[in-house]
Amino acid sequence: MDCMSLPRLILTLGDPAGIGPEVVLKALVEPELVQICQLTVIGSRSVLTQTHGQLLAKNPGLNLADPEKINLLEVDHPNLEEVSVGRGDAISGAISFAYLNEAIARTLAGEFAGIVTAPIAKSAWQAAGHNYPGQTEVLASRAGVERFGMAFVGRSPFTGWTLRTLLATTHIPLKAVPLALTPELMDSKLDLLLTCLAQDFGIDKPSVAIAGLNPHSGEEGKLGEEEQNWLIPWLEQARKKYPQAKLIGPIPPDTMWVSPGKAWLTDGQTTVSDAYLALYHDQGLIPVKLLAFDQAINTTIGLPFVRTSPDHGTAFDIAGQGIARADSMIAAIKLAAELVEQRSQPSANHTN
Ligand SMILES: NC(=O)c1ccc[n+]([C@@H]2O[C@H](COP(=O)([O-])OP(=O)(O)OC[C@H]3O[C@@H](n4cnc5c(N)ncnc54)[C@H](O)[C@@H]3O)[C@@H](O)[C@H]2O)c1
Ligand SMILES: N[C@H](C(=O)O)[C@H](O)COP(=O)(O)O
Incomplete structure (x- = not known):
């Protein structure tokens, strides 16, 4: 060229x-x-x-x-x-x-x-x-x-697999996270993510894993209510709105990273998603930086x-x-x- x-x-x-x-x-x-x-x-x-x-x-x-x-x-x-x-x-x-x-x-x-x-x-x-x-x-x-997102992309030097993580909320204090998270915000972030996957990575029919907020995604309301109050209903609506995407969640935020961790480190059989939607900064960036500190890239979408x-x-x-x-x-x-x-x-x- x-x-x-x-x-x-x-x-x-x-x-x-x-x-x-x-x-x-x-x-x-x-x-x-x-x-x-x-x-x-x-x-x-x-x-x-x-x-x-x-x-x-x-x-x-x-x-x-x-x-x-x-x-x-x-x-x-x-x-x-x-x-x-x-x-x-x-x-x-x-x-x-x-x-x-x-x-x-x-x-x-x-x-x-x-x-x-x-x-x-x-x-x-x-x-x-x-x-x-x-x-x-x-x-x-x-x-x-007004609609933009902080996404991290990293390709594993061990397996070649690509980890893509979008943060639903970014530079705000932890105590402000539950207040900032709303169905409207999630709609906006998911829409941006799906556009990015199609436009930037050529993935038109992606699978997207979406984290819960509370331990064990709230354990049916016993460990937090956001999942039952709005996150699960929002996901049901989102599945209808975006039939081209496989939306998985809300996944307990600790175990959500087990499969990407395996896919990053070993070529063994594991089911992974094209992208991971974390609800707050450190929920997404602890696994990203733990796995991929020297490889990951921060990209602003939107x-x-x-x-x-x-x-x-x-x-x-x-x-x-x-x-x-x-x-x-x-x-x-x-x-x-x-x-x-x-x-x-x-x-x-x-x-x-
Ligand atoms: N994109 C950005 O502009 C960006 C990203 C992250 C943090 N920050 C800012 O950087 C400042 C410091 O943040 P921090 O200490 O949390 O994170 P940091 O990434 O600067 O440092 C964390 C640790 O990793 C080490 N480290 C970082 N980059 C390295 C590299 N390229 N090679 C070898 N070791 C490396 C550091 O020595 C430190 O021990 C803060 O003000 C933060 O807001 C900016
Ligand atoms: N949240 C990012 C991280 O922890 O790596 C970083 O601070 C982003 O910073 P900018 O918005 O300044 O790129």
Whole structure:
């Protein structure tokens, strides 16, 4: 394929005090990337140069991209020199917010088909006065969409099986979860998930496993009432509304992850679903990160453009040491390129 027709992606550096610049420098030496996308980094060359020097001083021989040769859109910031590696604060938060902001503006203007984001720290954003719970919510707000979802996708390096998990609720306190969960919200998330499975993965007739909220899915109302009060009735309606999908649930939230765990780790016989709908952040992300921390990709669904991100955070505890793994960042770039390609083609049936 002519390289000018490859998907155009923009890659943010994330929080300059975290491992974002390091995983970007490590990812950019992955030879396959130039064959699948046209990548532009957005951030500060001085951050990349400083990270490059610091990492090589500690780890001579580390394979890193040359900061001077990286295709970069410079975002200037007056406080760049005050960034302290390993400490996220108002300065690093303001800078990472500026990177994302510019990436979104250029993508909405049509310069790029997708955004890949390195991690930011929500607390640093708050310190800088940007009161968003995460990048997902900024992307949705700037794109003007009310219906969006946080989905995690990972392909097992052991079996090749793909785990897809959508979170019904995301960055809210645990005590707010039961109040936020409603049949309307579930309708919206399921609809988004089915659209994503068809559009992005070519799965038109998916099976979807849906978790319960309470231990043992409420044990017939003895351990919680949400399942009986609305989740089971909603599922019955959803089965009529989406006859093309096999909707399984509500599944007790602990055992829901046994089959995906087996499918991830061994090729043995197990019945799995095309996607898993978890009701809250850690119900979905504990199994995802336990199984797939270095492989999983966070993707925002429902946006008018592709967005992916590694599944890890800023890891301030290891920033500047040279030990951060770039596998999830590489996977995020590859998935973004695949999704851009997939969305430009007619849907095809897909076998997981
Ligand atoms: N997409 C994102 O922007 C994103 C995602 C998750 C967390 N965060 C943010 O990151 C900050 C830190 O979050 P956290 O500590 O819960 O999670 P984290 O993922 O940053 O770190 C968890 C643990 O995993 C290790 N780790 C993380 N990434 C690694 C990598 N690539 N290679 C090797 N080890 C790695 C860290 O050293 C740490 O021990 C928080 O502010 C959180 O909100 C951002
Ligand atoms: N909830 C995600 C996770 O735990 O990996 C992550 O924090 C998402 O962050 P963004 O919305 O900033 O991508």
